[in-house]
Amino acid sequence: MSFNPDAFNQKxxxxxxxxxxxxxxxxxxxxxxxxxDGFHYAIGHSIKNPAEQVKVRLTTVDERSTDLPKADxxxxxxxxxxxxxxxxxxxxxxxxxxxxxxxxxxIKIGTDHGVTEYRAHWGKxxxxxxxxxxxxxxxxxxxxxxxxxxxxxYVEMVKGVAVATPENIDQLMHDSLTIKDEQQRxxxxxxxxxxxxxxxxxxxxxxxxxxxxTSVFDNDMGRSKEINKPVDADNTIxxxxxxxxxxSDFTNQQADTVRAIVAGLKDLDVPVFNTNRAxxxxxxxxxxxQGALRVEIISFEKFDFGPDSRKTYLKDKSFRPQLxxxxxxxxxEGSNEIRQVxxxxxxxxxxxxxxxxxxxxxxxxxxxxxxKPKPLKDxxxxxxxxxxxxxxxxxxxxxETSLQQHPEPEKEPESANAAPEM
Numbered sequence: 001m002s003f004n005p006d007a008f009n010q011k012x013x014x015x016x017x018x019x020x021x022x023x024x025x026x027x028x029x030x031x032x033x034x035x036x037d038g039f040h041y042a043i044g045h046s047i048k049n050p051a052e053q054v055k056v057r058l059t060t061v062d063e064r065s066t067d068l069p070k071a072d073x074x075x076x077x078x079x080x081x082x083x084x085x086x087x088x089x090x091x092x093x094x095x096x097x098x099x100x101x102x103x104x105x106x107i108k109i110g111t112d113h114g115v116t117e118y119r120a121h122w123g124k125x126x127x128x129x130x131x132x133x134x135x136x137x138x139x140x141x142x143x144x145x146x147x148x149x150x151x152x153x154y155v156e157m158v159k160g161v162a163v164a165t166p167e168n169i170d171q172l173m174h175d176s177l178t179i180k181d182e183q184q185r186x187x188x189x190x191x192x193x194x195x196x197x198x199x200x201x202x203x204x205x206x207x208x209x210x211x212x213x214t215s216v217f218d219n220d221m222g223r224s225k226e227i228n229k230p231v232d233a234d235n236t237i238x239x240x241x242x243x244x245x246x247x248s249d250f251t252n253q254q255a256d257t258v259r260a261i262v263a264g265l266k267d268l269d270v271p272v273f274n275t276n277r278a279x280x281x282x283x284x285x286x287x288x289x290q291g292a293l294r295v296e297i298i299s300f301e302k303f304d305f306g307p308d309s310r311k312t313y314l315k316d317k318s319f320r321p322q323l324x325x326x327x328x329x330x331x332x333e334g335s336n337e338i339r340q341v342x343x344x345x346x347x348x349x350x351x352x353x354x355x356x357x358x359x360x361x362x363x364x365x366x367x368x369x370x371x372k373p374k375p376l377k378d379x380x381x382x383x384x385x386x387x388x389x390x391x392x393x394x395x396x397x398x399x400e401t402s403l404q405q406h407p408e409p410e411k412e413p414e415s416a417n418a419a420p421e422m
Contacts, residue, residue: 022104022105022106022107022121022369023105023106023107023108023118023369024102024103024104024105024106024348024365024366024367024368024369025046025054025056025102025103025106025118025120026046026047026048026100026101026102026103026126026134026348027042027044027045027046027047027054027056027100027101027103028044028045028047028099028100028130029042029043029044029093029098029099029100029101030043030044030045031043031044032090032093032094033055034090034091034094039057039058040057040058040089040090040091040094041055041056041057041090042055042056042057042090042093042094042101042103042123043055043056043115044099047100047134048136048348052116053114053115053116054115054116054117054118055115055116055117055118056101056103056106056117056118056119056120056123057090057117057118057119057120058080058087058089058090058119058120058121058122058123059105059107059119059120059121060080060119061073061076061077061080061081063119064076064080064121067105067107067121087122087123088123088125090123093123093125096125096128098125098128099130100125100126100127100130100132100134100350101123101124101125101126102123102124102126102348102363102365103118103120103122103123103124104120104121104122104123104124104369105120105121105122105369106118106119106120106121107119107120124363126350126362126363127350127352127362127363129352131352132350132351132352132362132363133350133351133352133353133359134348134349134350135157135348135349135351136346136347136348136349136367137157137158137159137346137347138157138158138344138345138346138347138379138384139155139156139157139158139344139345139346139347139349139364140155140156140326140342140343140344140347140373141155141313141323141326141347141364141365141366142154142155142156142326142342143313143314143317143323143326144327145314151310151314153304153305153309153310153313153314154302154303154304154305154361155302155303155305155347155349155361155364156300156301156302156303156342156344157300157301157302157303157347157349158298158299158300158344158384159176159189159299159300159301160175160176160297160298160299161296161297161298161299161381161384161385162296162297162381163294163295163296163297163381164193164261164265164295164296164297165265166265166266166267169262169265169266169295169297170237172191172297172299173191173207173233173237173262173297174233174234174237175233175299176189176190176191176207176233176297176299176300177189177190177191177207177208177209177233177236177237178232178233179209179230179231179232179233180232181357183357184357185353185356185357185358185359186356186357186358187301187358187359188301188302188303188304188358189208189209189299189300189301189302190206190207190208190209190299190300190302191206191207191297191298191299191300192204192205192206192297192298192300192376193205193206193207193257193258193261193295193296193297193298194295194296194297194298194376194377195261195284195287195288195293195294195295196293196294196295196296197287197292197293197294201377201378202293203257204376204377205253205254205257205258206254207236207240207254207255207258208230208251209230209231209232209233209236210230210231210235210236210239210240210244210246211228211229211230211231211247212228212229212231212235213226213227213228213229214226214227214228214229228247240255240258240259240262241259241262241263241271242272243259243271243272243273243274245274249275252274252275253275253277255274256273256274256275256277256278256281257277257281257284259271259272259273259281260273260281260282260284260285260288261284261285261288261295263285263289264284264285264286264287264288264289264293265288265289265295267289270282270285271285296381298376298384303349303351303359303360303361304360304361305360305361305364306352306360306361306362309360309361309362309363313364322365322366322369322370322371325343325345325366325371325372325373326342326343326344326345326366326371326373327340327341327342327343328340328341328342328343328373328374328375330375341375342375342376343373343374343375344373344374344375344376344379345366345367345368345371345372345373345374346366346367346368346371347364347365347366347367348363348364348365348366348367349361349363349364350362350363350364
């Protein structure tokens with residue numbers, strides 16, 4: 001071998017930071033394995049992929065230190081065992097007969113006889129009631145607390161997407177706005193209508209079920225009062241196309257635009273407009289009618305948090321980056337004004353039901369450990385249908401944010417025997 005002058009001053013290549021891809025594993029527990037001389041496991045199957053049999057143990061202090069080489073090992077020890085705010089053990093879950101668990105930072109470590117083994121940083125109880133319903137899909141978790149003590153706490157889940165045509169628009173609207181599910185249980189729907197021009201979202205409007213006033217007796221005040229009650233989809237569509245005024249100027253504007261779109265699609269006469277945006281909506285009407293604008297329908301269902309979960313999630317948002325990520329700071333082109341817009345990403349929601357069948361949320365989380373929600377206008381229909389299109393293949397865990405995931409002890413949900421949240 002001869003001397004190589006080019007290699008004489010070369011330095012060894014720097015080692016790359018180890019990258020791992022943790023998962024948020026949502027499982028239904030069938031049994032617990034707790035030997036005296038080995039790891040304790042929760043054994044069950046993935047709720048999203050029921051055919052996947054899994055067994056999950058908790059990550060050790062040394063393993064977590066390896067996963068997060070920048071982290072202070074003493075802090076990890078306090079999280080896991082000796083600190084004020086420690087994680088639940090598998091034995092704790094077994095003692096409380098917990099059957100629905102979200103395991104954060106789950107890492108696959110092997111497969112044996114068709115059972116996939118994971119180790120997980122943290123196990124969070126989804127619900128103490130094994131009958132809780134769990135759904136997955138594209139969604140937005142809205143958690144905003146107002147200065148007066150009130151706030152918003154709900155989840156918007158995408159239920160369907162389609163390109164509108166003259167042939168399908170009536171059915172799309174009916175399916176999007178129906179206020180009862182197949183079992184005649186209450187649901188809280190709305191639809192988003194996107195106008196596409198030159199393959200870009202030009203504008204998005206929302207349409208909610210129309211309302212009618214009805215009288216109910218107020219037991220606190222001792223007299224009757226009027227409230228707004230949503231009507232069924234057929235009545236909503238009839239009121240929309242008849243040009244009836246809605247409850248506010250803003251909803252009138254939204255309704256005017258939707259009415260213009262539907263009339264344009266179906267080659268109807270110019271519709272009634274109830275606001276000063278008639279010129280703009282008339283332009284949309286002609287653009288849709290002439291085929292210059294494409295129309296996309298996204299149907300949603302809104303799920304309110306129950307009172308107890310509402311308080312917990314509004315408080316937790318301040319130190320849980322995965323919840324804060326659903327609010328995106330944005331500014332209009334040419335403007336310096338920053339405003340928050342709703343971000344959407346793959347989301348998992350668990351809910352119980354009131355006696356009348358209406359759902360209330362007991363658990364909500366992004367599916368990914370490090371979600372990257374996007375504004376509705378930036379998500380294509382293809383991404384709603386196949387969300388992995390825009391998903392990164394590898395995610396690097398950063399020690400600082402990982403250690404912020406569980407700074408306070410987890411509060412178990414109320415007992416399954418407790419009264420439902422109203």
